Amino acid sequence: MTDDTTPMTDGGTDDEARTDGGPPATVPPDDETPTWSERKEHSQGLAQLTYQYFERSRREDEDLRTESTYVERDVLGFPTWPHETIRNLAITSFFLGMILLVASILPSHFGDPANPGSTPAIILPDWYLYWSFGLLKLSPINPELAVLGGNIIVSNELYGLIAHGAIFGVITLVPFLNKGNARRPVEEPGWAALGVTGVILAITLAVLAIQNFFPVPLELLFSLVFMLPVAGGVITYAVLKTMREGYMYDLNRRYYMLRPPK
Amino acid sequence: MSLKKQDDMDHNAWLKSQDLTAIETAFLTTLIWLDKRLRIVDYLELLETMYYRANLQMPKSHTEQYDLDNKFWYWYPLYSLGSLSIIAYLLAAVSGALLGFYYAPSTAGAAAQGDPTAAYDSMVMIMKDVQFGFMLRSIHRWAAQFMVAAVFLHMLRVYFTGAYKEPREVNWILGVVLIALTLLFGFSGYVLPWKQLSFWAAQIGVELALATPIIGEWAAQLLFGGFTLGQATLVRMYILHVFVLPFVVTALIAIHVGIVWVQGIAEPH
Missing domain, CATH: 1.20.810.10 (Cytochrome Bc1 Complex; Chain C)
Structure with missing residues (x-):
């Protein structure tokens, strides 16, 4: 059965003793690896579309590179490495020191052990969740339905949760609602005003969460929670609109340098 | 077909033929010893590439190009x-x-x-x-x-x-x-x-x-x-x-x- 010229399963013959395992049983596919264009030709459907798109986008890049000269190129951002990284390290190492300093001079408070039997007078999360806690105290504006005899449609907790969802939803959608090249607040006073409104709303909601600490009637406090952000937004809008005229000359000059009119 | 020693580069002979100081000899000997086992030459090339990429003359940023630094810092x-x-x-x-x-x-x-x-x-x-x-x-x-x-x-x-x-x-x-x-x-x-x-x-x-x-x-x-x-x-x-x-x-x-x-x-x- 076994003769010396019959190839073994590993591709070699038995004519000499092997200690090295012999040649590889399969041919390495190096030479047969299809090239990019071959792969593109053989593929179909979504794969083919993908290859076609990649081809297009590479050609686009190449055209852009050959057509534009370096100096006139639009620089969309400055490089993360090394410029930004080095600058950030310098500034943040200072802040690292600040953290350690603050940690050593302001040790954290430690309260009583948990007692499921007695609710404390003041329940509070950490400061950064005050705004979220404030959203849970919006029960006065939870709409009541006359049809239901003044019953609320959703529970107060769910109402707070929906408010959270709405806020996160709006924040997530910002890049899809505000498009264009404008970068500075003066260029888009409306969006800057919206931002300021949001910031002040977060602060006033936080105040609402710790209402016990403010000797203000609750009704007044509740009105202020919504009036102050709107007022802040209006003031921001007015100020930026006024500043805009002065800025526009300078901005236009820079824009024309960046994108000369054709 | 057996695993015969190929006509390899005789690195040690090359080392001897060079006129090297003691430090250079020690360095090269160590390098050759490690490279025979770990093929670090490949990784050295990678490192070299990274070094050159990191030290390339960066394109001027928008801020530098239009001299916005004084407004920006x-x-x-x-x-x-x-x-x-x-x-x-x-x-x-x-x-x-x-x-x-x-x-x-x-x-x-x-x-x-x-x-x-x-x-x-x-x-x-x-x-x-x-x-x-x-x-x-x-x-x-x-x-x-x-x-x-x-x-x-x-x-x-x-x-x-x-x-x-x-x-x-x-x-x-x-x-x-x-x-x-x-x-x-x-x-x-x-x-x-x-x-x-x-x-x-x-x-x-x-x-x-x-x-x-x-x-x-x-x-x-x-x-x-x-x-x-x-x-x-x-x-x-x-x-x-x-x-x-x-x-x-x-x-x-x-x-x-x-x-x-x-x-x-x-x-x-």
């Missing part, structure tokens, strides 16, 4: 808030790992309602008995505070400079997710000492979860281990805080920073 600290939150995150991770050696996520040991539990006692032990423990907890807490503050301010900076616009929408959404996870990080850490405030904050969390339609009870059981607070809640918050969130948040931060790296820092015009 005082905004720099705001541009470092993202990296500040990463530094604070790393500091919290290191101090948190050390705290984890001593902390026990258990509600055992309370004879009556309101008695200190094992978790509470371990915190007291950290603060009173462990060498440097008080400072360690303080550092962990303040690093967390700084991280949350930096993350919020970072979002404001990005918003007001319009840095979320066209190529960077995905990163903005990733950032919103990271903020939510950071807050969850803070919340789960707040529960761990099992103080009065921890307990009642968690109580509000359970009530909120239960108020959610459809998935409410499921979410309460997943996150809080039931509808009333107890041992299960504490362990789940602990695992969330020291296992799940660190992996998820670290991975997301890596992607977030990777995208920034690829896209560059957005500048106000």
